[in-house]
Amino acid sequence: NKLYEKEGVKPMGGCLTMIVPMLVLFGVFYAVAYPLTNTLHIDANHVNDAVAYINKIPGYASATNPAYQQISLLRIFPNIENTEAIQGLFSSADIDKIHMFSNGFDILSGVDLLQVPADLGFWSWYLLFPVLCFLSNVGSQFVMQKVNQNTQMNQQKGCMKFVMYALPLFSAYIAYSVPAAMSFYWIISALLSLVQ
Incomplete structure (x- = not known):
């Protein structure tokens, strides 16, 4: 010393x-890149099946970032949550957790912290x-x-x-x-x- x-x-x-x-x-x-499995502790198989489901929907697959598919699923979730495929994958408790979680990343009236700046363009x-x-x-x-x-x-x-x-x-x-x-x-x- x-x-x-x-x-x-x-x-x-x-x-x-x-x-x-x-x-x-x-x-x-x-925790941010894989929020459904790492933060909400939803079964990874169910999440992967839901991601596979959205990748089959025309228009949605091209809008998702392959590196952040769970985040893409969170964004698309309100549009697909009532479909039979999604209802069969997630319990009502899981669906409630997903809703609460996705709302928690909006700060300052609409700034979504789950957005990837590179996905939105340089400007x-x-x-x-x-x-x-x-x-x-x-x-x-x-x-x-x-x-x-x-x-x-x-x-x-x-x-x-x-x-x-x-x-x-x-x-x-x-x-x-x-x-x-x-x-x-x-x-x-x-x-x-x-x-x-």
Whole structure:
């Protein structure tokens, strides 16, 4: 410990401290991307059968994102919930859970956090989510650099500048490709890290 203090090294300051937030991030992603099975705990076989059913409906199959079929099922569900095929797959309790869940991702009067910005086109206002994700992460890293300045920073400036912009840019790209709820999580996390 004395050597760590003398040299100004924090043993937990490396990548190890990133493991817990990364695990939480993966948990949030799987809860958002596969909400029916991972969040509502509805039988995966029933969900897969319902997804197969909507993929056979003309017009609906082309409107669904293959990477986020459970989210597509949530959007289409009000139009198909009374069909015989769906009634045979889900119990009334499951149907009630699906209704409550899908309404819970609408914030600020109609902002659907289950929307994927990439699915809506480049000029959609959902593009604000990746942009805000980038800005909040850059701001968070900028503030952390100012707070944690030391003599070793001068030696690492080039690398630090790259990391300061490259990682938030990568996060923004990911935020563009996943449901807006992930971006919302990243934005809130970055803003909360500023408060700490």
